[in-house]
Amino acid sequence: MIKHDVVIVGSGLAGMRAALETCQGLNVGILTKVYPTRSHSGAAQGGIAASLGSTEPDSWEEHMYDTIKGGDFLSDQDAVEEYVKAAPGVIYDLEHKGCIFSRTPDGKIAQRAFGGHSKPRACFAADRTGHNILHALHEQLIKHSERVKIYSEWFMHSLIIEGNRCHGVVVSDIQTGAVEVIQAKAVIFCTGGYGRVCKITSNAFASTADGVMAAFHAGIPLEDAEFVQFHPSGLYRQGILFSEAARSEGGYLVNGKGERFMDKYAPSRMELAPRDIVARAEQSEIDAGRGVNGEGYINLDLRHLGAKRINERLPQIRQLGLDFIGVDCVDEPLPIQPTAHYSMGGIPTDKYGQVIIDAEGTPMEGFFAAGECACVSVHGANRLGTNSLLEAVVFGTRSGKAAYEYAKNASFGSIDEGREKTRVLKVFEDIFQRDGSESYNDIRNEMKEVMTTNCGVFREESKLKHCIETLKNLQFRYKKGKVTDRGKLFNTELYEIIELGNMLEMAEIISTAALNRKESRGGHFRSDHPKRDDENFLKHTLVYPGKDELDIKYKPVVITKHQPTERTY
Amino acid sequence: MSKFKIKRYNPEKQAEAYFEEFDFEIPEGATLLDCMNHIKWTMDGSFTFRMSCRSAICGSCAVRVNGHATLACQKQAVDLLKKDEVVLEPLGNMKPMKDLAVDFTQFWDKVNKVNPYLKSPSTPPEKERLQSPEEFKLIDDASTCIMCGACYSDCNVLEVDENFLGPAALAKAQRFVSDTRDENTLERVKNLSEYGGIWDCTHCAECVERCPKPAQPFYRIKEIMTVALEKGVHDNVGARHALSFVDSVKHSGRLNENKLPVESMGFFNIKGLLELVPVGLRMLLKRKVPPIFHKSIDDVQDVRRIFRKLNQ
Numbered sequence: 001m002i003k004h005d006v007v008i009v010g011s012g013l014a015g016m017r018a019a020l021e022t023c024q025g026l027n028v029g030i031l032t033k034v035y036p037t038r039s040h041s042g043a044a045q046g047g048i049a050a051s052l053g054s055t056e057p058d059s060w061e062e063h064m065y066d067t068i069k070g071g072d073f074l075s076d077q078d079a080v081e082e083y084v085k086a087a088p089g090v091i092y093d094l095e096h097k098g099c100i101f102s103r104t105p106d107g108k109i110a111q112r113a114f115g116g117h118s119k120p121r122a123c124f125a126a127d128r129t130g131h132n133i134l135h136a137l138h139e140q141l142i143k144h145s146e147r148v149k150i151y152s153e154w155f156m157h158s159l160i161i162e163g164n165r166c167h168g169v170v171v172s173d174i175q176t177g178a179v180e181v182i183q184a185k186a187v188i189f190c191t192g193g194y195g196r197v198c199k200i201t202s203n204a205f206a207s208t209a210d211g212v213m214a215a216f217h218a219g220i221p222l223e224d225a226e227f228v229q230f231h232p233s234g235l236y237r238q239g240i241l242f243s244e245a246a247r248s249e250g251g252y253l254v255n256g257k258g259e260r261f262m263d264k265y266a267p268s269r270m271e272l273a274p275r276d277i278v279a280r281a282e283q284s285e286i287d288a289g290r291g292v293n294g295e296g297y298i299n300l301d302l303r304h305l306g307a308k309r310i311n312e313r314l315p316q317i318r319q320l321g322l323d324f325i326g327v328d329c330v331d332e333p334l335p336i337q338p339t340a341h342y343s344m345g346g347i348p349t350d351k352y353g354q355v356i357i358d359a360e361g362t363p364m365e366g367f368f369a370a371g372e373c374a375c376v377s378v379h380g381a382n383r384l385g386t387n388s389l390l391e392a393v394v395f396g397t398r399s400g401k402a403a404y405e406y407a408k409n410a411s412f413g414s415i416d417e418g419r420e421k422t423r424v425l426k427v428f429e430d431i432f433q434r435d436g437s438e439s440y441n442d443i444r445n446e447m448k449e450v451m452t453t454n455c456g457v458f459r460e461e462s463k464l465k466h467c468i469e470t471l472k473n474l475q476f477r478y479k480k481g482k483v484t485d486r487g488k489l490f491n492t493e494l495y496e497i498i499e500l501g502n503m504l505e506m507a508e509i510i511s512t513a514a515l516n517r518k519e520s521r522g523g524h525f526r527s528d529h530p531k532r533d534d535e536n537f538l539k540h541t542l543v544y545p546g547k548d549e550l551d552i553k554y555k556p557v558v559i560t561k562h563q564p565t566e567r568t569y
Numbered sequence: 570m571s572k573f574k575i576k577r578y579n580p581e582k583q584a585e586a587y588f589e590e591f592d593f594e595i596p597e598g599a600t601l602l603d604c605m606n607h608i609k610w611t612m613d614g615s616f617t618f619r620m621s622c623r624s625a626i627c628g629s630c631a632v633r634v635n636g637h638a639t640l641a642c643q644k645q646a647v648d649l650l651k652k653d654e655v656v657l658e659p660l661g662n663m664k665p666m667k668d669l670a671v672d673f674t675q676f677w678d679k680v681n682k683v684n685p686y687l688k689s690p691s692t693p694p695e696k697e698r699l700q701s702p703e704e705f706k707l708i709d710d711a712s713t714c715i716m717c718g719a720c721y722s723d724c725n726v727l728e729v730d731e732n733f734l735g736p737a738a739l740a741k742a743q744r745f746v747s748d749t750r751d752e753n754t755l756e757r758v759k760n761l762s763e764y765g766g767i768w769d770c771t772h773c774a775e776c777v778e779r780c781p782k783p784a785q786p787f788y789r790i791k792e793i794m795t796v797a798l799e800k801g802v803h804d805n806v807g808a809r810h811a812l813s814f815v816d817s818v819k820h821s822g823r824l825n826e827n828k829l830p831v832e833s834m835g836f837f838n839i840k841g842l843l844e845l846v847p848v849g850l851r852m853l854l855k856r857k858v859p860p861i862f863h864k865s866i867d868d869v870q871d872v873r874r875i876f877r878k879l880n881q
Contacts, residue, residue, distance in 0.1 A: 037715070097687065103702050108697060240624045316626070324624075489666070
């Protein structure tokens, strides 16, 4: 049995930041199913928010209000306040740790405007902000390698829970297939999002809901799962991200008739309205037959920015266009459509990253979560661009601190190693024993298709019901899947099958939560209930595993400074 | 119909690697990674490779295509066809583990060796350390490296000397050598001038060809060399070799092949000089010895004018 004071699952921004916090005096293990530098945080392009005021005066109060309004008043305001107050310090700390940022002519960290922010608040490094922070944090892990052990290409299968306390995780080494138990005084989940349930998504192949489903299987509810963010600029058909920075640098959205259409939807902010509004505007244009050439896309036009500015501020985007579709955005517009991008919901935590299991705030002791897999909830019903990197770093740090304080005084629990290992080995064996004829590829494609079509930008009761039914059928077919590789060594097929199992359940949770929220708020839009309904739905959804069906409960939103008002831009 | 000829290897089944062919029509717009997944998901689920972001930023899916390392997600498959065939192999200079997945242990060990983190012992200011856009530019290219291993795979030096740190680790090192916030430049360039470091690069620039990003390691290595010479870190074979080279061309317009090895090794480096003797003898036997009396070229004045122009 492997033993660490603290074990962290996931090594993106939140995970590595948590590791740096806990390793000051404790023995830490950090686990990733890829390599730390391959984490999906690295794909974040545009920026990280903080009210530094490098170019225009700014304040945490304004950042707080923008975030709450952007989130359609579903954010817990006590958490938002601490989060935006921490932001400038977090950025300076990253800078001190060696992170590379683009600079103003006088040497300060440069900032640019982003959707839904009333001030230029996005600190950035060209259009590689996530990548630069990810690598800077990895450098720090290397610096502290004596105190942090990195387990690259290890998969986390389940949590070990006794009563109300977490004692560790059951994992396996992808390279060798060996199943191990990691015993820990505290466990921190930083396992990212689950956009891979959709066909059109900006998410990496690794974003498959493993962390949130492990928590769910341990009896922990998932909060606000219906709030999936659709990013307005995904590459047509592929979903690969073209950063919001493209619009913040001045890019236009143009429909098939050659019109800039955002004046119809958000006249004061145009292309820089929050993402939910822009994504719906685009989808409305497409659905009304005003897509380019009558097809399912619209254009992102950057030509007027000129080659110099594009090369300086958006070099990666230009290269992506060239590599993936042979379009040079200096001369031609880029074809885009809304793409599933970010999961606002997740494992419920308090503002210290402590996982809580009900509406009363009862903690699951020794279990913490941060980043996209967690729901604090600072983003409410819709996250503003550049607020996710900030969330990962702020709550990575805070959960690390909280886990450190907890683990310092806690002792190791007792674990039945054999029993825990057997459970996972049984999952392996069960998959290997299947001699079914169903293709996992077909099941995966059908899940993605039904989610994008029926649980996408626009939703309604009949579609969601159809979606849930289809998913249940796919879950049934999943048990009769066909396996090719029964080896122990580097069996990527096996892990993809396990990931698919997690996603099929996650998709059902998302669509069930969406069916039960009979209103429209932020990223969740019900065509049959197009208005926000504060009277009945100013509350967070909690989905629990039930006996046969999923069990849905709600909990109130924490409102401190800002009463909900109608949201206009 | 296109043919994907793929090197398969699974030590659980058989000791030797072999090629297997998969034929299908490449769908319009499919990247190489899309095609690899098509094979995995519909033809042979045991086919093993790494992938994650499929947007050229995570660095997982580097493989060798038609003999050269490339990022699978970044290339349109049709562009890689050679007579309707694409040959896929694991990255070079690393041990294959299964099919196209290779062991990255040594790669990361070498990155760790260059102390790849900012060393700035003085207390940082309350806010950010100032850094001009020009200073940012010095480290911006190196910072685009995604650690995909494409450069490492095709590095010609690594093929013969596994002690070489390799292009990726050295590019990473440049990012700190040239960072105005780092206070350890001299020690860094001294370490990087040791055996296995910058001076062991043979300037073939293969890494520049293979790099999928603007990181382009060879140019970064050259930048470290420049800083090393500026900082007076001459006390090593590589730096002396470079300086002797420059000196010779400056004075005669051509290379003095008699002086170069001696100056590179150092006049008082008896052991090193003795090591040169067998090479010299072999050259003698093969009649490859340069003329004993070194002559200048006719237009040596022009060469000297160029050096003056370059302020050397």
